[in-house]
Amino acid sequence: SQTIHQWPATLVQPVxxxxxxxCTVEGTSNPNxxxxxxxxxxxxxxxxxxxxxxxxxxxxPQNLSASRPQDRQxxxxxxxxxxxxxxxxxxxxxxxxxxxxxxxxxxxxxVL
Amino acid sequence: GENVEQHPSTLSVQEGDSAxxxxxxxxxxxxxxxxxxxxxGKRPQLIIDIRSNVGExxxxxxxxxxxxxxxxxxxxxxxxxxxxxxxxxxxxxxGAGGFKTIFGAxxxxxxxx
Numbered sequence: 001s002q003t004i005h006q007w008p009a010t011l012v013q014p015v016x017x018x019x020x021x022x023c024t025v026e027g028t029s030n031p032n033x034x035x036x037x038x039x040x041x042x043x044x045x046x047x048x049x050x051x052x053x054x055x056x057x058x059x060x061p062q063n064l065s066a067s068r069p070q071d072r073q074x075x076x077x078x079x080x081x082x083x084x085x086x087x088x089x090x091x092x093x094x095x096x097x098x099x100x101x102x103x104x105x106x107x108x109x110x111v112l
Numbered sequence: 113g114e115n116v117e118q119h120p121s122t123l124s125v126q127e128g129d130s131a132x133x134x135x136x137x138x139x140x141x142x143x144x145x146x147x148x149x150x151x152x153g154k155r156p157q158l159i160i161d162i163r164s165n166v167g168e169x170x171x172x173x174x175x176x177x178x179x180x181x182x183x184x185x186x187x188x189x190x191x192x193x194x195x196x197x198x199x200x201x202x203x204x205x206x207g208a209g210g211f212k213t214i215f216g217a218x219x220x221x222x223x224x225x
């Protein structure tokens with residue numbers, strides 16, 4: 001069966017510091033991969049998605065970037081964090097005719 | 113662009129009553145409509161979905177209906193229990209958005225014991 005991992009689970013970072021969040025998927029090949037951010041009490045904001053290695057589509061212009069160095073690995077990065085980057089970061093994978101999405105456990109990021 | 117509107121934003125019901133959450137979508141080419149439940153501090157979990165060739169689907173106490181003509185779909189929860197309290201998100205995909213899933217803003221459901 002398929003499994004999705006995210007780490008770290010929790011992160012506290014100072015403003016201006018770099019960021020690297022990692023997501024890996026097991027049990028499937030060539031999944032579509034997604035990064036979402038969820039502010040406290042709010043909805044799901046799509047940040048990036050990828051349909052293959054090295055292919056990244058950006059939905060929101062900001063100080064974040066994403067990379068997909070391997071088929072089942074998706075990385076979210078920032079060179080300099082802002083206070084507004086705080087939130088719950090969710091990775092998701094999808095496949096199949098209807099592209100059903102399944103979410104990872106998330107990383108809760110607090111920028112101070 | 114593609115849009116999914118979800119109502120109500122907050123819903124409070126008494127235990128044992130029914131709850132209904134409604135969504136409308138803008139892209140008539142959408143063909144897949146999942147519903148997610150998100151408990152506090154947890155990831156959204158897929159609880160039920162419906163495809164465009166089906167008008168209704170039921171799984172125990174939850175059911176989803178789809179009206180393609182009106183571009184409406186709804187989640188129905190019967191005999192609500194306190195553990196149904198969560199945020200519910202509807203979504204639509206398969207249209208012009210390609211591999212993207214368009215989510216509604218969410219409904220916070222409170223079930224009072």
